[in-house]
Amino acid sequence: MVIKMEINSSTRILPIIDKYQKVYDELYKLSSKTKRFKNRIVRKTIGKKATIEMASEILEIPIETIISIIKNVIEASGDEPPEKDRKEMLKKLLIDMHKGVDIEILKAQFKEAVGDISSYEIGQLEQQLIDEGFLDPTEITKLSDLHVDLFRDALDMKADYETIPGHPVHTYLQENLEIANLIREIRSVPESEKFKLFHKLRELEIHYARKENQIFPILEKNGISGPPQVMWAVHDEIRALLKTTKIEEIELTLKKVEDMIYKEEHILFPMALESFSEPDWINARKGEEEIGFIFGVEPGVQWKPITAADVHKPLPSQTAKLEDGLNLDVGNLTREQINIMLKTLPVDLTFVNENDEVAYYSDTEDRIFPRSRGIIGRHVQKCHPPKSVHIVEDILKKFKSGETNVAEFWIQMNGKFILIRYFAMRDDEGKYVGTLEVSQELSRLRSLEGERRLVQWGD
The missing domain is CATH 1.20.120.520 (nmb1532 protein domain like)
Known part of the structure; x- marks a missing residue:
């Protein structure tokens, strides 16, 4: 086959690596630093302009060797298995692992047939096998260490992390x-x-x-x-x-x-x-x-991300508006008053809408169970450990069918007695609109005896 493209020291390396996986694999065998060309940050910066000459310096591989590898791969590209076949090889390796094939045999097959894999590819591969029904997440959990062991040689080269304090x-x-x-x-x-x-x-x-x-x-x-x-x-x-x-x-x-x-x-x-x-x-x-954070580690402040929203942020004069009160069934409250009221209640609240998405939680000062803004919009099933998802789904199923409107249980944790209640929320026509979770620490209330008819400050 005649090589139609000119390959020299000034040729950009990234388009070739992207088009010919075999070039990447062969370079990786000579230098693990090749993995840098898969890193998102590198690709968006020096990777865009990197020539074969620059790659030679980075990888510490002679220019002539890199050019020879590229030419040989391009000449043989007619026989090169497409990316689809590569993924099929990887899928077969993982499925064989779950069937009990010896890990050392699979590692040898991986090295021979594939050579390298990125962490992102592993994630996509596992997800694809789950989506296609070949693997169950619980089975992957049992063999997660073997998954890592299979690809360990390819993963041992750490990625170039974003190291700015605050990220x-x-x-x-x-x-x-x-x-x-x-x-x-x-x-x-x-x-x-x-x-x-x-x-x-x-x-x-x-x-x-x-x-x-x-x-x-x-x-x-x-x-x-x-x-x-x-x-x-x-x-x-x-x-x-x-x-x-x-x-x-x-x-x-x-x-x-x-x-x-x-x-x-x-x-x-x-x-x-x-x-x-x-x-x-x-x-x-x-x-x-x-x-929170652990062992005294605190995020720095050097990381200053800039988004399109920051660039086009409207002036305060353009957004300042007086907030009208919201007319409720009884009375009238502003959004600020409602927000403060919900945070003042002596319970933790979490609302899940009719699509099973977390839409709200009360940001109280001392929540019993930690919450963060990352769960907003997330399916509630994903907010629980895999071992308890079936309980969540059973409650939602019974609420949606109208079989029941309340589910409750209580636990003792770190010396506290915690009552957790779930309420089906329905509109005036009885249509299900979501679930309200209410959690409350009851140790003090359970210890009360007799009566107190007057308030006593400081107690």
């Missing part, structure tokens, strides 16, 4: 450094002192809750819901292990936490960086303070 990924990475330091400290102390340090790891709940409320909803919006479900299930496994009283389970827990750090830094964060837009990251950042 959510920067904050997560700083927390991971503190987590790793604490793990090393736990391993180094005598057995008699391990539990005291081990209990500090329970702060991980905040780290995981931020991911579940701030990162996962946006991935789901971008069409990636399977991997977040799998990671959430592993979070719950770690949460349970962090409560252990058995000294022999400490090391197992530490290993699972370390594995989660690896999955975050090699799969979750690169996947998010690849798929999130700048407004997505702004939304991920909003509400982080409501959930």
Whole structure:
């Protein structure tokens, strides 16, 4: 086959890599730095102008070698399997894994047939297999470590992260450094002192809750819901292990936490960086303070994202309007008064609309269960751990059918007695319009005795 395009040191590398996957695979075998050309930030900056000469310097591969690889691949492109076949190979590898084929055999097949894969591709692949019914999220959860092990060689080269203080990924990475330091400290102390340090790891709940409320909803919006479900299930496994009283389970827990750090830094964060837009990251950042941070880590202020809305923001004089009151069935209140009233009530409120989407929660000062703005618009089924989704769906089904209007249960958690009630909301014609969740801490009320007829201040 005659090569129709001129290949020289001034030829731009990115269009060739995008068109010919085999070029990327062959370069990656010579230099793991090739992975930089898959990074979203690099592609939008130096990647646009990178020539073969520049790539040679970055990858530390001679120009002649790169040109030779490109020419050979283009000449053989008539026999090159299309991207569709590559995905089929990857799907077969994962399905074979779930059938019990030896992992070492599969790793050898992956290296021979595919060579490299990005975290974003892994997420898309798992999602596709779930959507097509080949795999169940619970099965992926059981074998999530094997999924990582299969692709570990390709994932070991870390992505080029956004490292500006204030960006959510920067904050997560700083927390991971503190987590790793604490793990090393736990391993180094005598057995008699391990539990005291081990209990500090329970702060991980905040780290995981931020991911579940701030990162996962946006991935789901971008069409990636399977991997977040799998990671959430592993979070719950770690949460349970962090409560252990058995000294022999400490090391197992530490290993699972370390594995989660690896999955975050090699799969979750690169996947998010690849798929999130700048407004997505702004939304991920909003509400982080409501959930909190761990081990003294605080977000910086250097990250200053700019959106189209900022550029075209109207002047205050254009938007300043007096707010009229809202006429209710009884009385008249402004939106501000309604908002303050809902936040003042001694209960946590969450409203889910008729489409099962979270439309509102009361932003009270001391919520029993953490919430953040990331859940607004999210399907309520995605806001619960996979193991309890069937309970949520059963309640909604009974509410929508009219079988019942109230569901309630109570739990004891950290010395508190918590009543959780769900109410079906219906309009005047009886049409279902949503579900209201009301949670209340009742320990003090349950302890009341006798009567008090006059207020006593300070009590």
